[in-house]
Amino acid sequence: MEYRPDNLFQNRKFVIGGIAIAVVLLYIIQLFRLQVLSPEYRKFADSNAFFRKTLYPARGSIYDRNGRLIVFNEPTYDIMMNVREMTAGDFDTLDFCRVLDIDKMKFEQLMSDMKDRRKNPGYSSYTPQLFISQLDVREFGLLQEKLYKFPGVYIQNRTRRQYKYPNMGLILGYIAEVDKNKLDSDPYYVRGDYAGKSGIERFYEEDLRGVKGVEILLRDSKGRIQGKYNNGADDKAPQSGRDLMLGIDIDLQAYGEYLMQNKIGAIVMIEPQTGEILCMIASPSYDPSLLTGKDFGKNYLELERNPYKPLINRAVSGMYPPGSTFKPSQGAIFLQENIINIQTQFSCYHGYPPLGGRPACHGHPSPLSIVPALATSCNSFFCYGLNAMLSNREHYSSQDQAFDIWGNYLSNMGYGRRLGVDLPSEKTGFIPNNKFYNKLWKGNWNANRVISIAIGQGEILATPLQIANFAAIVANRGYYYAPHVVRQRKGVALDSLYCRRNESGIDKSVFDIIADGMANAVTSGTCRAANLGTDIQVCGKTGTAENPHGDDHSLFMAFAPKNDPKVAIAVVVENGGFGARNAVPIGRLMLQKYFRDSIPESDKWIEEQIASREILPFVYQKKAIIKAHSSIANQ
C-alpha cells in the first residue's frame, strides 16, 4: 500500500489480528483441556449436577455464672418445597393442607410469598425453597408418615431457642428470621435463617451462630440423589456455635425481677474486681420464651404496643438524672484538684446561701466537711465546691479550662459516654460541656447558673449501668473494668476491652475519704436502711431525682463490704419518691440475697412490702380516647 500521511500505523493491524488469534488459540486449548483431557467432567455430568444441602450448626448455648444452663436448642422442622417436582408429580393440595392443618387460602398465600422474589431473592423453582418454618416434633411426625405422598416436599432440620427460666428476656434478647437488609448486607444468610435481633443474641451473633456446613450431593437427571460429590472432599461440616457463660447469677437476677415487679426502673450489680455484671434487671421485662416459636409475631406485637415499653432495656438505655448519687463523684473531683481537703467546711442554712437557699437542703449540723456532707447528702456543700472549682483562677486560667477538667474526670469515671457493655443499644447519658453551656447561655454563664449539676440534677443524665460502674470505681478506689454480661466465650478469650483496667485519674486516698462518707451515710446518714450489720459494712448513697415526668425517681448506689468490696450496685425506681423509700430497701434486699444467699427472717416484712408495692404511672395510650371521654363527661 502506498504511503499515506493519515495511515502511518498500518503495521499495527498485525498486532490487533495477533491478539485475536492468540485469544482464540488460548480458548481452544482450554476447551481441549476441559473437554478432551478431563474425563471427570463427563462423570460429574453423567451422575448429574450438584445438590447443595445446607447443614445448620447448633446455636451456642448460654450458661449463668455458676454453669446453670439458661438457653439451649430444641429441634424443629422446616418444610421445603421444590416447585418443579411438586407440579410435575400429582400433588394433593387438599390432603397436604389437612396434614398441616392449614386452609387452602393460607396455602396459596404461603406459595405466593415463597415465589415472590422481593421477599425471597433466592427463589428458584429448581431448588427446595422454604415453605413453612418451625414445625414441632408432633406436627413433623404427622407429616412424616405421609411424606411419600407429596413429591417435591423436603424437610430441613433446624433448631429453636428454648429457655430454662422466665427471666432476663431483655439481656438474652431474641432471634428472628433475617430481614431483607440483612440478607443483602451479609452473604452468610439465606432466607429463612435466624439471627440475633437484640441483647446477647445480637451482640454475640457471630459467636453463637457457628458456621454453616454444606454437603454437596450429586443428582441424576430425575433429581434422585446419587451420592456425594468428589467423595465429600468439598463438603464442609457445620461448626457449632460457641457457648457463652454469663457473669449473671440467675438466682440473683430472678430475685431482682421479683422485687421490681409492678415498678419501672433498673437494678445493676457489678463485681468490681472484674467488671462482670452479676445481675441486670430492667423493669418491665418479659419472659424470653414469648419470643420464640410460632407465636413470635403475635407476642412481639403485644410487647411492642405495651405502653410501659417492656422491650427497652432501661439498665443500659434508660437515662436518668443521677441526683445525689452523683455527689461522691463531685467530692472526689474537688479533693483530687485540691479545691477542698478533708477538713474544708462549707455552711448550709437549709439550702445554698449564695442563691438564697436554693437548692434547698434538710436539717443537719452546719458548717460541715466532706465526710458528713456525703453522709447527710448536703446539697449546699457540693454547690460551694463546684463554685469554688469553676471560679478558681489560681489552678485554672479560665472557667472553660476548669470545666473541661471537671468534664474529663467524669468521662474517666464513665459518665457521658458509652462504657462499651456487650449489649446493643447502650446509651451515653449526658454530661454538659463548655460548648453546650456557651450555646445555652450565649457565652454568659458561671457556676451558680448551672449549680444543680453539682447535685446530679439539671442537664446531667446517667444510665443505671453508669451509676453502678461508678460505685465499682469507688469500691476499687479509682479504677474499673468495662462492665460486661458475658464472662467467658468457649474456646476464645474475651474482647480485650473487658480485660483492661481503666483508671479514673483520681487517687486512692481520695476515694478512701469518699468511701468513709458513703459508709457514714449507711451507719448514721440518709441510707441507714441499707445497714446489713457489722459483718458486712455497706457504703451507700441515696438519690432522689427530680424529673419533669412526675414524682421523683428513687435511686440508690452502694458497694460492700467497705474494705474488700465484692459487689457494687445501683438501683433506680422511676417515680419511687425519696431514695430511702424504694431504692434503698431494694438495694438492701439484693445485697442480703448476694451475701447471705437468702433473706433473713428479720427482713421478710421488707421483702413483702416491696414486692407488693405497685408504682406504675398512668399511661395515656391514646390522647384521642381521653378527649372523647372528657367530652362525654362534660355533657
Place this chain on the structure above:
Amino acid sequence: MYNVSNETIDRGRIDWFTAGLYLVFLFLGWLSVYAASYDLENAKSIFDLSGRAGMQLIWIGTSLMLAFALMKSDTGFFETYAFVFYVFGIILLILTLAIAPEIKGSRSWLVLGPVRLQPAEFMKFVIALALARVFNTYGFRLLERKNLLLVLAIILLPTALVIAQSETGTALVYLSLFLVLFREGMPGAVLLIGVALVLYFVLGIKFSDIPMGSFSRGEFISILLIILFSAGMVWSYMKRKEVLSFMLGIPFVIFLIALIVSFFEIEIDYGLVALIALCGVFLYILYLALRFRKRTYLLILIFMAGSFAFLESAEYMFNDVLKPHQQMRIKVTLGMERDLQGAGYHVEQSKIAIGSGGLWGKGFLNGTQTKLKYVPEQDTDFIFCTIGEEMGFIGSSIILLLYLIFILRLIYLAERQTSVFGRVYGYCVASIFIFHVMVNIGMVVGILPVIGIPLPFFSYGGSSLWGFTILLFIFLRLDKNRRV
C-alpha cells in the same frame, strides 16, 4: 492512485463473505437458544412464539429487515449525523439513568409498553461513528492534546454513564475502543501500561496474604516488575546500554548487600529491600532526567511513581470499591476461593457442562446439564455452555474459529477502506467483537471472571442482536460504497 470523481465510485457489492458468516451465526444462534431453553418435560416447537426460540426468530427477522434497510441507506448519512447520534445517545443514557426501573440490580432498561430496550447496547455503534467522524477531520493527529482530550471524552463519558447504570460489562466494552486508538497511533506503551496495571492488580490480590517483610509477596513481585518494565522502556526508547546496566545493577547490588547482611543472622525485610531498590533506580533516572533534560526520562519517572501508587491502592480498590460479589468473582477466577456455594457455582457448573461435551458432544438437544438448568443464564450470557455440551470440542472449536475468521475479515475490510472514517469505524466494529467474544467465552470456560456481556448473535435478546446488526451493517454499507 485513487480517483475522487463521483463517476468512478464503485457501487460495489455487499461483502458476501461477512454477510454470509453473519447469516450462519444467526442460524446457529437460533438453534442454540432453542437448545438452551428447551424443556424436557414440556417441549415447545422451535417456532412457538411463546418460547425463547420463537421470540429469537422474531428478533432475527427484524434484524434482517434492519440490515436490509441499512444497506439501502445513504452512506453520507452516518458521517453527517454522527455527532447528532452521539448527543442523542448521551441524552438517552442520562434519561435511562433517571427513569429506568431497577431490573436485576441495574438501571439500564427503558420500558416502552411491551418493549424493553437497553440504550447502552445501541451506544456502541454511536460511539464508533463519533470516533470515526473525529478521526476523519482533515489533518487530524491523535497525539495533539486537544484531539486526545476529545477522543477520550467521547469514549469515557458514556462509559461513566453506563457504570452509573451498574452495567459494568458494557462499560468495559466501550473501553475496548482503546484498541482502535492504538491502531490510529496511540503509543504502544499505553497498551503495555494497561497490561502492567492488570498484572500488578492480579499479583497484588492473588498474593496479598503472604507477607514479605513490610509488603506482601504480590507487592514484592510487582515492585520488581516495575523496575523491569522501566528498564525495558529505557532500553526500547533510549537504546543506551550503560543506563540499562545501571538500572539492573542497582537493585542487584542492593539485594546482594541484603543477602550478605542476612548471613549475620539479621532478619531481612525483603519487601523493604525491594522498595529501596526501586527508590535507587528512581533516583538514578531522576538524576538522568535532570542532567539530560529528556522528556522520556520524566515519563518513565511518572510511570514508576504511578505504578507504585497504583500497586499500593490496588488492595484498597479491591476491598472498598468493588462490590463483594465482584471481589468473589475475581477471587474464584484467580483460584483463591473455590466457593461452590456462590460465585464459583456458576463457573463450576459451566465448566462441567462444557467438559461433559467431550470431543464430539452429546448431540443437539441431548445436553443434560443445560436441560436441567444447572447453568444459570444459559440462553443469554452462558449460551456457549450449550454449544460446548451438545457440539463438543469439535463444534465449539469450529464456532471459535468462525469468530476468528469473522474478526480477521473485519480487520481486512477495515484496512481496505479508503476513507479514515471507514477504517476507524471498521476497527471499532472489530474491537467490539473481539472484546465480546474474548470476555464472554473466557468467562464461560473459566479463564476470566464473570462479567455479564452477551455472545454476539448467539445470546438470546433483541437489544443485543439489533445492536450488533446495526454495528455490523453500517460498516458493510460503508464498505460497499468505498472508493477503489
